[in-house]
Each structure stands twice: as C-alpha cells, then as structure tokens.
Amino acid sequence: MKYITTATEDAVKDLYYKMGLVDPDHSVDDIAQRLGIQLFYLRKPSFASHGCIYLDPTIPEKRRKEVFSHELGHILYHSGIQLFMTESYRRMQEWQADNFALHFAVPTFMLKEIELLDWNQAINSVVTTFNVTPNFAAKRLEHYEKQIQG
Template sequence: MWEYYRPNMIEGTVEDIYRSHGILHPWDLRIENLMRTFSIDLRYWFLEPKCMWSENKRVIFLTKGLTGFAYKQTFFHEFGHVLVHEGDQLAMSDAQRQLMERDIRRFLRFAMMPAFMLRQLEPYLLSSPWDLVELFEVPYQYVINRLKDIRRRIWNRYWLEQEAKWRCQQNRSYVYSG
C-alpha cells in the first residue's frame, strides 16, 4: 500500500536533507551520528534549549538533566531549527516565532521516524510496534501515532483514487448510454 503514500512538504524536505547527507537507516538517526554528520556542537546549560548557527558553526544548547525521550525530542526540536529555518528568533515578531515553532512540531513528527526509512523495512516490522520502538529509539506511543498517521494518509489517498476511478467510469457510462 506504500504506493498510495505521498509525503507532505515538510516530510519531503526531511527526506531530501537526510538522503543528501547519507542518513538512510534508523541507526543513522542517533544523536551522535547527526552531530557528526551535520557538524553540530552540543552543549549543556541550565537555561531553556536553544540553537545558534551560521554558515560554518552550529551549536545546540540543551537543558542539563534531560534524559530519555525528552532529551531526544528536545535535541530534534533544536536540530529542526538548524536544518530548516533561517534568521534570528530574537529579531522576529511573535507571529513569526509561533509559525516557526508550529513548523518544528510538524518536523518532529517526521524527523525521528521518516516514512522513507519505514518503507525500506521488512513488512512484518510495520505490524510490530515494539520492534519499531527499539529500532528508532522512540516511545511506544510515538510509534503508534506515527503509524496511525501513515495509515490514515494511505487510506485517504487510496479512497480518493477509488472515487476518481468510479467517477471516471460513471462519466463513460453516461456518454455511451445515450
């Protein structure tokens, strides 16, 4: 059923960036690998997470004490800013910052478990959420939500195409019956 899946714009951007940097498998999504691949310096402090970047330097500041999925999610949030945004957040209006944050929340849905990586897996893994939890190192609920989103988008596309075929057949039958 993957033939009915169409990535949206953000998901396509994530896939293009990952592929162009050799991020092709779930194990490539490990934070240490992303830091090395994208030349990111990771630092810890007691303030809110932030990132700074220029053409030759990328730094992500994470709050000390984060662990587990909160750590990974926060890293990917800041990583998303580095990859897809430009400009100084401090110089932006509130509306611009809110739009940027909304984009990053959408980015997170795709960046930690990209569909193009799922597509490459053995089909049985897609029906085994616990295997995906281990493979992508994300929580069970994240896997379930991501799979539901993918299935919903596949089924929506499938039914749209079925309806279009049906309408096309209906139009032909009207032409020939008269």
C-alpha cells in the same frame, strides 16, 4: 493505494542519504557531527542558535532525539530571534519544527520498512527501532496513517 510523500519527507530522506545514513541506529551526537552542527549540553532549556544546538543533558535518552530533531528543524528552516517575533509567527515556527521533528526522528522511508500489525505493536516497534517515547511514536503513527489515507 500508493503513498505520496510530502516535501518534508523527501527533504528528510535526502538529508539522511547525504549523511550516508539508511538506518535509524545513530545517536544525535553522530548526526550533529555528520551535519557539521555543534552540539552542546547545558543545564538549560534546549534551544538552537547560530547553527548550534544546545540540549539539556538531563533530558531522558528517549526524548533526546525528539528534542534534537525539533531544534534541527529550527536550524534548517528558520532564522531570527523568536523574542522579537509576533506570537502567531513564533507559534507557526514551533509547529513547523514539531512537524519536522516527527519526520526526522522517524523518517517515512525507514518507517515503511517496519511491519505494523496492530496499534500497540506498531507503537512498540517505533519506540524500539527509533529510540523515541511512546507518545511521540503514537503521534508519528497517527500522522503516517493520515498520509496513507490521503
């Protein structure tokens, strides 16, 4: 069965290629610099505003890429201040940012290069290769399997 990519997967691949990145071994600091996004570390809940990403420096390294990817999704796809939005619209934006984060932190075009044997091995491979948490890796693999099944 042929894997058909989504618009989000295609956009993420294009973004990685425009940054000159074809492998997952890059820090969020490097990615932010390549995208021209200012990245600040503050001891507050992470957020994005006016083209900048603010990350809590106490976030464990394996979560940092996940949170950065979520906030990047807001920068690329959303505008406005969530405080003034309806709850349903805010939830939709959070869902979109979460979905983007799955694809950006573990891009499909890179994921396809990994041999995924059994479930536990696949999770470990994604954790190690993409520097994400096991929970995030499992979510991404579930999403990937659903895409494969069509």
